[in-house]
Amino acid sequence: xxxxxxxxxxxxGRYLERAESTARVLQVxxxxxxxxxxxxxxxxxxxxxxxxxxxxxxxxxxxEMEDGEVVQRYLTWDEENLSSIVRSIGAARENxxxxxxxxxxxxxxxxxxxxxxMGRGDAPARYGDDRDGxxxxxxxxxxxxxxxxxxxxxxxxxxxxxxxxTMLERAGQTARLLDVHHHAxxxxxxxxxxxxxxxxxxxxxxxxxEPFMKRGRGPATTLAVASFLVLDRDFPRSIRFSISGALxxxxxxxxxxxxxxxxxxxxxxxxxxxxxxxxxRPAALEAGSIHALLTRVVDESAAICDAIGRELLGQPTPxxxxxxxx
Amino acid sequence: MAAPTTLFREYRPxxxxxxxxxxxxxxxxxxxQRCMSALGACQPAEFARxxxxxxxxxxxxxxxxxxxxxxxxxxxxFPFCLVPRVISARDWARVERGLRxxxxxxxxxxxxxxxxxxxxxxKPLLRELVLGGKAFLPKLRGVLPPGGVRIHVSGIDLVxxxxxxxxxxxxxxxxxxxxxxxxxNRLLSKRVLPEVLDLARAHGIDAYPERLAATLRSVSPExxxxxxxxxxxPGPYNSAYFEHSFLARTMGLELVQxxxxxxxxxxxxxxxxxxxRRVHVVxxxxxxxxxxxxxxxxxxxxxxxxxxxxxxxxNVALANAPxxxxxxxxxxxxxxxELIRFYLDEEPxxxxxxxxxxxxxxxxxxxLGHLAEMVVKVVDEAGGYGMLVGPQASAAERxxxxxxxxxxxxxxxAQPLVELSTCPTWDASTQRLVPRRVDLRPYVLNSRxxxxxxxxxLTRVALVKGSYVVNSSQGGGSKDTWIQKEQV
Numbered sequence: 001x002x003x004x005x006x007x008x009x010x011x012x013g014r015y016l017e018r019a020e021s022t023a024r025v026l027q028v029x030x031x032x033x034x035x036x037x038x039x040x041x042x043x044x045x046x047x048x049x050x051x052x053x054x055x056x057x058x059x060x061x062x063x064e065m066e067d068g069e070v071v072q073r074y075l076t077w078d079e080e081n082l083s084s085i086v087r088s089i090g091a092a093r094e095n096x097x098x099x100x101x102x103x104x105x106x107x108x109x110x111x112x113x114x115x116x117x118m119g120r121g122d123a124p125a126r127y128g129d130d131r132d133g134x135x136x137x138x139x140x141x142x143x144x145x146x147x148x149x150x151x152x153x154x155x156x157x158x159x160x161x162x163x164x165x166t167m168l169e170r171a172g173q174t175a176r177l178l179d180v181h182h183h184a185x186x187x188x189x190x191x192x193x194x195x196x197x198x199x200x201x202x203x204x205x206x207x208x209x210e211p212f213m214k215r216g217r218g219p220a221t222t223l224a225v226a227s228f229l230v231l232d233r234d235f236p237r238s239i240r241f242s243i244s245g246a247l248x249x250x251x252x253x254x255x256x257x258x259x260x261x262x263x264x265x266x267x268x269x270x271x272x273x274x275x276x277x278x279x280x281r282p283a284a285l286e287a288g289s290i291h292a293l294l295t296r297v298v299d300e301s302a303a304i305c306d307a308i309g310r311e312l313l314g315q316p317t318p319x320x321x322x323x324x325x326x
Numbered sequence: 327m328a329a330p331t332t333l334f335r336e337y338r339p340x341x342x343x344x345x346x347x348x349x350x351x352x353x354x355x356x357x358x359q360r361c362m363s364a365l366g367a368c369q370p371a372e373f374a375r376x377x378x379x380x381x382x383x384x385x386x387x388x389x390x391x392x393x394x395x396x397x398x399x400x401x402x403x404f405p406f407c408l409v410p411r412v413i414s415a416r417d418w419a420r421v422e423r424g425l426r427x428x429x430x431x432x433x434x435x436x437x438x439x440x441x442x443x444x445x446x447x448x449k450p451l452l453r454e455l456v457l458g459g460k461a462f463l464p465k466l467r468g469v470l471p472p473g474g475v476r477i478h479v480s481g482i483d484l485v486x487x488x489x490x491x492x493x494x495x496x497x498x499x500x501x502x503x504x505x506x507x508x509x510x511n512r513l514l515s516k517r518v519l520p521e522v523l524d525l526a527r528a529h530g531i532d533a534y535p536e537r538l539a540a541t542l543r544s545v546s547p548e549x550x551x552x553x554x555x556x557x558x559x560p561g562p563y564n565s566a567y568f569e570h571s572f573l574a575r576t577m578g579l580e581l582v583q584x585x586x587x588x589x590x591x592x593x594x595x596x597x598x599x600x601x602x603r604r605v606h607v608v609x610x611x612x613x614x615x616x617x618x619x620x621x622x623x624x625x626x627x628x629x630x631x632x633x634x635x636x637x638x639x640x641n642v643a644l645a646n647a648p649x650x651x652x653x654x655x656x657x658x659x660x661x662x663x664e665l666i667r668f669y670l671d672e673e674p675x676x677x678x679x680x681x682x683x684x685x686x687x688x689x690x691x692x693x694l695g696h697l698a699e700m701v702v703k704v705v706d707e708a709g710g711y712g713m714l715v716g717p718q719a720s721a722a723e724r725x726x727x728x729x730x731x732x733x734x735x736x737x738x739x740a741q742p743l744v745e746l747s748t749c750p751t752w753d754a755s756t757q758r759l760v761p762r763r764v765d766l767r768p769y770v771l772n773s774r775x776x777x778x779x780x781x782x783x784l785t786r787v788a789l790v791k792g793s794y795v796v797n798s799s800q801g802g803g804s805k806d807t808w809i810q811k812e813q814v
Contacts (some may be wrong), residue, residue, distance in 0.1 A: 001580070001599050002580055002582055003586070004583065004586050005586075006599045100575060102575075108388065109386055116386065254600075258600070
């Protein structure tokens with residue numbers, strides 16, 4: 001397929017995942033802040049860090065965090081914040097618009113309606129009156145778009161590139177979420193009850209509460225939750241699942257046998273990361289080593305995204321480059 | 327005669343103007359009696375709801391165009407009026423015959439201009455206008471297009487005069503747009519007015535993308551079944567981007583931008599995730615001036631370097647062919663009836679609008695003396711820009727325009743103002759139907775097998791009261807156009 005089109009597919013997948021993920025994390029954190037014995041800062045600071053917005057946020061709003069309102073507004077509505085929900089939706093829609101002939105009509109309509117909804121009065125009104133309902137609306141629309149992609153598009157190269165983007169974004173998101181919460185908790189040295197509340201919230205932030213319980217691992221200890229979010233081979237948001245899912249798609253668009261065609265480095269790095277993840281055991285997730293592991297996942301996924309961009313997606317045009325936020 | 331029902335009760339056509347739906351006495355035209363009575367039975371409030379639903383559907387589906395004057399790429403829906411324009415089978419049969427004839431004659435003319443130039447030898451003024459005009463591309467002389475076709479897609483604008491006669495207003499043989507709105511408008515009619523559409527017995531139009539794809543494949547320099555056909559767009563910020571993606575999607579073809587293509591050894595390739603892939607046919611929706619910086623504008627970032635060399639070598643078909651501008655030039659238009667006789671030895675089926683060519687001194691004098699009755703157009707402008715509608719202009723505007731014509735007469739043609747026909751059109755502010763002027767752009771596909779006319783077309787409507795200008799850039803909207811099937 002045309003490299004520019006593949007690029008837009010890849011970024012459509014990433015932005016859609018990011019919009020849904022940000023809405024989910026905000027929704028869950030808001031619930032956590034309502035019932036856990038945590039200060040607003042303890043609740044909301046990790047969210048800002050996960051989004052990679054710590055420095056910019058502090059520069060604009062200062063270190064104080066009276067409640068979660070500023071954080072939520074910044075991560076939902078701020079047009080200058082490339083990771084905000086409104087920007088992610090806009091970017092997902094703009095990528096889809098540039099490849100409308102590729103994205104199924106059904107998916108396009110959902111994305112376009114979501115984008116228009118965000119721009120009209122309805123969305124801010126819902127945000128004001130029914131915050132939870134607002135996040136739910138965003139998440140549902142994104143999930144609907146993803147479901148429609150899966151249910152209405154040919155599962156050939158464009159679809160593989162969308163899922164490839166989704167999976168790499170997701171691996172990075174889960175790794176950052178876990179890393180940040182882990183770090184926050186070790187700083188706190190709090191009571192076991194709080195720790196459990198935080199980790200249950202973390203599971204929910206990954207849509208993983210029920211799947212975790214089904215695994216029957218008992219209480220949500222740090223290690224149990226980390227093992228689940230990193231290593232579970234069947235949970236669709238675990239790092240291992242996401243990496244392996246990304247590899248599956250990359251192997252479809254760039255088969256191992258296609259020696260000499262573009263994509264060799266991307267494929268090799270992703271295969272290496274996947275093999276490394278499969279070899280990990282829960283011991284690697286102990287307090288002393290988990291940060292190193294998660295950092296490697298985040299850095300290596302970013303490097304793989306770069307390699308894919310370089311090898312398979314062509315040079316992005318200047319306009320797109322400005323839009324696409326790593 | 328059935329009494330007009332609710333919606334049409336207060337509708338009155340303008341005096342001295344042909345109305346598409348209603349006769350001079352205010353009754354529905356008999357051919358459209360059945361479907362229009364059904365539509366007319368709607369209460370205004372109910373119709374307003376339908377109309378609102380249709381507009382929302384267009385916005386949600388992103389059936390929009392970008393506005394040139396707005397650099398941020400604001401998207402607007404092309405205003406749509408749900409009241410259809412219906413054309414009888416008998417009227418259409420003549421239009422269809424006339425369009426096929428016209429396209430064949432214009433093809434012959436282009437072949438001649440870029441070949442022997444027989445007609446130009448016999449008609450000195452035409453020769454001067456063609457060879458001196460900027461639409462003529464001397465480098466293409468002697469280049470035969472793959473498949474022998476130059477006007478793969480044309481949109482020939484028709485208007486209807488007070489006697490109900492269709493007249494050709496202008497030819498669009500370069501990159502005529504609008505067909506996606508034709509198809510989208512029909513989808514809306516199907517969703518919102520299914521019973522009315524059913525009663526109208528209108529021809530289906532959804533075969534268009536398939537016919538277009540077949541037309542494009544038919545002119546490939548290689549085996550059509552093994553050929554790669556792409557649609558070339560300037561990109562998402564182009565005003566017609568929706569249409570480009572629409573056509574690519576419905577034809578199942580790839581939509582490419584210039585940067586996705588490159589030329590090596592006079593062959594065109596696409597940059598793909600699996601390396602370069604040969605391209606055989608390009609349905610280009612970029613303006614000719616931006617096709618190839620080697621030949622046209624060297625400053626263009628939009629073009630594909632070497633594309634014209636590949637075309638001249640016969641390795642890629644371009645649709646429409648570059649250089650077609652000589653045949654749809656407004657200055658050449660007055661000669662088309664003669665050209666039909668010259669090449670086909672037939673009388674023209676379709677009338678034209680009487681046209682004064684300011685390049686002729688006598689015509690120019692007449693135009694300058696009668697500006698108040700004339701529509702004056704610049705020969706190399708489109709989209710309703712740079713024209714003077716004499717009867718509606720102020721004396722000062724006419725005087726100013728007259729000076730411009732006198733300074734550069736070659737750049738202008740003039741036509742008496744045609745009292746364009748009207749169509750009942752929904753007016754949201756008064757919640758009733760009002761007569762508004764319309765034109766019609768039918769689409770003709772020409773392949774190796776000859777011309778085919780889409781049984782439908784884009785009816786553009788001047789939504790502003792009293793306006794004659796139907797262009798979307800000037801406040802025009804569109805209507806679904808229903809061509810009735812022959813009675814069986």
